[in-house]
Amino acid sequence: MTLIRSLLAVVLAASLSGIGAAQEGKLKIATVDMQQLFKEYYRTNEAQKQINIERARIQKDNNDRLTRIRELENSLANLRKQIEDPAISDQKKQALFKDWQMQQQEGIALDRERREFLQRKNQALNETMVQRMKGILNxxxxxxxxxxxxxxxxxxxxxxxxxxxxxxxxxxxxxxTDITAGLLKDLNKDAPPESLKPVEELKTPDVPPADDK
Incomplete structure (x- = not known):
């Protein structure tokens, strides 16, 4: 929820205090829990569901790419065993070594592409999430x-x-006067029942270090 707290700080920078000019006599003061309103507003749940769907797509694509890379790693390990086998002729070893080099380069290229894909997709998703959350907070x-x-x-x-x-x-x-409850009721008055159920925030797939496949 670190990103959400940061968004709250940005959007609420325009202070809610001083909405009315102070009148003579006793001031009329209210409090509100903005985090509670944000977390329990049905549109926040709906936005989180959409974000989770996109995160799952990114994760699936990443897993598919990793599967291909793992297959190449297994093939490379098998080729290396054959190359180190003293029973295989030098001519055959040279052919195996060329094959090993080609597959190694393919694996490096695929992993580089996967990392760039993750970085690009995660950045785009985060930017989309920030804009949606800002709109809801406003x-x-x-x-x-x-x-x-x-x-x-x-x-x-x-x-x-x-x-x-x-x-x-x-x-x-x-x-x-705490006006949170009344505001929350107004926010959710037209909410579909399924939109009021809490939604778990899924973790965004990380881009691993360069030496980690």
């Missing part, structure tokens, strides 16, 4: 602002916000 923030204006709040604080030292920005507020 949608949530607008709803918070609308309710704050409608309820005439002077300040709305995000109680899930953390400082760089991972300490909550909001440690204490007196007589503040």
């Amino acid at each position: 949608e949530i923030r607008k709803l918070v602002e609308e309710q704050a204006k409608g309820e005439n709040y002077d300040y709305v604080f995000d109680k899930s916000g953390l400082s760089t030292s991972q300490v909550p920005f909001l440690l204490y507020t007196k007589d503040a």
